[in-house]
Amino acid sequence: MRLGSFPLPWVLKMQISHLLGSFTISALYNVFLLPLVSCSSHGEVTASSNHKGIKEHKQSTQMTSYMAVHGLLLWVSIGFLMPVGILTIRMANKEESGRRVKVLFYLHAILQMLAVLLATIGAVMSIKNFENSFNNSHQRLGLALYGAIWMQVLIGFCRPPRGNKRRSTWYLTHWILGTVISLMGIINIYTGLKAYHKKTSRSTGIWTILFTAEVSFIAFFYLFQDKWEYIQKQGLILGNSQQPTPPSDQENVLTQRDNEKILLPEPCGKRNALGNLFD
Known part of the structure; x- marks a missing residue:
């Protein structure tokens, strides 16, 4: 039994070879290329995150x-x-x-x-x-x-x-x-x-x-x-004030005599005695 110009066993061999080739390419891609692509995308994400972090740090500073x-x-x-x-x-x-x-x-x-x-x-x-x-x-x-x-x-x-x-x-x-x-x-x-x-x-x-x-x-x-002005005035009053000196005995006697002369009426008649006192 033939299919076209190729015998049936040859067609099966071609299909099997095609399946094996596809499987081999898929395996090589998963083993070698996929990790490289994953690493590349992960590196891009990491770099983007680092750049964003540096930018935020600069803004914060x-x-x-x-x-x-x-x-x-x-x-x-x-x-x-x-x-x-x-x-x-x-x-x-x-x-x-x-x-x-x-x-x-x-x-x-x-x-x-x-x-x-x-x-x-x-x-x-x-x-x-x-x-x-x-x-x-x-x-x-x-x-x-x-x-x-x-x-x-x-x-x-x-x-x-x-x-x-x-x-x-x-x-x-x-x-x-x-x-x-x-x-x-x-x-x-x-x-x-x-x-x-x-x-x-x-x-x-x-x-x-x-x-x-x-x-x-x-x-x-x-x-x-x-x-401040009040303190200065206080200092001036205390510094310039002089304590009064007690009068001597002689001054006391003279003062007492002067007072007696002023208070005692002059010897005169009765008619002028009251007048001297009121004066």
């Missing part, structure tokens, strides 16, 4: 640097320059007039403008680089402080001259707002240190101690300034 610079700017601005500016204008208010008053006033203005400039730079950094969801007290208080600082600047430029009826109202508003900004700024620096520790897991104990020492020194100087 950059964000930590931004947070440190932001905190330093606000520390110098609200935690140092503004309180020192308040001390200078307080010293100027104690002076009557002269060149020293002008120097202290311009020093106050320069310190406050530098503080506003640094605070503005810190605000721009926080808005541009941080996630401002305003879901914590530090971000909310910081936003309120930015607005209050610029409001204080506008109030400072609108200062009426002395003798104007609006001068008292302006001074009270400027003083209250400046004091509130300084106190709230100090509180917000503490909350910022806490937020930095929470984000980076880095210790902020030394910075908290340094800032507390600085604020304590400024507060002590602020209170001491009011008492």
Whole structure:
């Protein structure tokens, strides 16, 4: 029996040879090529993961640097320059007039403008680089402080001259707002240190101690300034006062005689005796 021009046994041999060849190629692919392809794909995945990890590490390091610079700017601005500016204008208010008053006033203005400039730079950094969801007290208080600082600047430029009826109202508003900004700024620096520790897991104990020492020194100087003039007056009174010396016996006798001369009536008639006493 034939199939076409080839006998049947030859067709079976060809089919068997074809099956053996396919099996051999499949085995070689599974043994040699498949591990190479798997290793190549695994290497690509590993390289992609490493690249992603390096990128995330760089972003984390950059964000930590931004947070440190932001905190330093606000520390110098609200935690140092503004309180020192308040001390200078307080010293100027104690002076009557002269060149020293002008120097202290311009020093106050320069310190406050530098503080506003640094605070503005810190605000721009926080808005541009941080996630401002305003879901914590530090971000909310910081936003309120930015607005209050610029409001204080506008109030400072609108200062009426002395003798104007609006001068008292302006001074009270400027003083209250400046004091509130300084106190709230100090509180917000503490909350910022806490937020930095929470984000980076880095210790902020030394910075908290340094800032507390600085604020304590400024507060002590602020209170001491009011008492310094009083302390000086106390020293002058105690140093220049002289103890009264007890009078001598002779002085006592003379004083007693003078008093007797004044009190005793002169010898005269009855009609003039009462007149001498009333005189």
